[in-house]
Amino acid sequence: MKLLKTVPVALLLTGGTFLSHLAWADDSVFSVMDDPATAKKDFGGNINAGYLAQSGNTKSSSLTANTNMTWYQQVTAWSLWGSASNTSSNDVRSSEKYSVGGRGRYNLSDSNYLFGQASWLSDRFNGYHARDIFTAGYGRQVLAGPVHFLRLEAGPGVRYDEYVDGGHKTQGLGYASVIYNWQFTDNAKFTQGVSFFGADDSTVNTETAVDVAINENFGLKIGYYITWNSEPPASAPDRTDKRTQITLGYKM
Numbered sequence: 001m002k003l004l005k006t007v008p009v010a011l012l013l014t015g016g017t018f019l020s021h022l023a024w025a026d027d028s029v030f031s032v033m034d035d036p037a038t039a040k041k042d043f044g045g046n047i048n049a050g051y052l053a054q055s056g057n058t059k060s061s062s063l064t065a066n067t068n069m070t071w072y073q074q075v076t077a078w079s080l081w082g083s084a085s086n087t088s089s090n091d092v093r094s095s096e097k098y099s100v101g102g103r104g105r106y107n108l109s110d111s112n113y114l115f116g117q118a119s120w121l122s123d124r125f126n127g128y129h130a131r132d133i134f135t136a137g138y139g140r141q142v143l144a145g146p147v148h149f150l151r152l153e154a155g156p157g158v159r160y161d162e163y164v165d166g167g168h169k170t171q172g173l174g175y176a177s178v179i180y181n182w183q184f185t186d187n188a189k190f191t192q193g194v195s196f197f198g199a200d201d202s203t204v205n206t207e208t209a210v211d212v213a214i215n216e217n218f219g220l221k222i223g224y225y226i227t228w229n230s231e232p233p234a235s236a237p238d239r240t241d242k243r244t245q246i247t248l249g250y251k252m
Contacts (some may be wrong), residue, residue: 023201034070034077034105035113038144048221048247059217060089064245069252070163079103097123105139113139115153126241127233130162131195135175149181159199165235187213201231211249221250 049065066083082100086093103121108114116136121128137155154176162168177195184190189211197203209223225243232239 001066013063033102034079035107035141035144036072036075036077036105037107037110039072039077040061042072043070044072045252046249047252050245050247058089059091060087062087064247066247075107077105079105093125095125097121097125110144111141113141115139115155123162125236126227127164127236128161130160132160133173134158135173137175145181145183147183149179149183151177151179153177157197159197162232163235165233171199173197201229203230204228214248217251219251220246221249222246 035099047067052062064085068081070079086096099121103117118134121131135157138155143150179193180192191209193207195205206226227241
């Protein structure tokens with residue numbers, strides 16, 4: 001009973017994981033497997049969430065959740081995604097991050113496609129009251145599974161930043177990304193994604209993750225995320241932001 005009183009940790013994890021067709025979302029590295037040529041059904045989606053609470057000598061809580069949904073047609077795919085996370089210690093918020101976005105893909109051939117992607121991000125503890133990004137361009141499906149999946153994308157874009165300490169900025173950018181998946185067992189998959197937004201203040205985002213299937217509907221995901229800014233806002237001067245996340249998923 002003493003242990004329960006001093007460290008009452010509640011872990012609530014619900015969400016979804018595709019292991020035959022991996023789908024995951026981040027505000028900057030978006031690598032849903034949205035190839036309509038390989039889709040086995042018209043719709044796919046998942047929900048992932050995790051919650052941790054502690055009370056006693058230390059009071060803290062952490063919540064994270066994300067979801068994505070993709071609709072497939074013969075040569076097109078349309079995706080929506082969103083994520084939210086926040087952390088507090090002794091009733092003082094220490095991190096807060098929200099994002100939503102949408103994406104479209106049109107296959108030109110089995111290996112080549114066009115894409116457009118728009119996203120909104122609020123990350124005030126890293127200096128951004130809002131960050132809006134739109135990119136469009138060309139992609140190539142180098143590998144399409146079932147064991148290895150590799151996709152390359154590049155194109156121009158525009159970004160609007162609104163800073164926590166005041167002011168805003170609009171700038172053009174160049175976008176490039178690489179997404180690799182490796183299905184190394186029947187129920188486990190490794191993912192590595194990298195995106196680059198080249199501008200006056202360039203940004204690099206990476207996600208390294210492992211998804212493990214628990215059963216047909218549930219899966220565990222362990223992810224490590226890095227965001228690097230060449231010119232971060234004055235209110236959050238550190239260039240590198242790192243995050244480790246463990247969630248359990250439920251496939252819709």
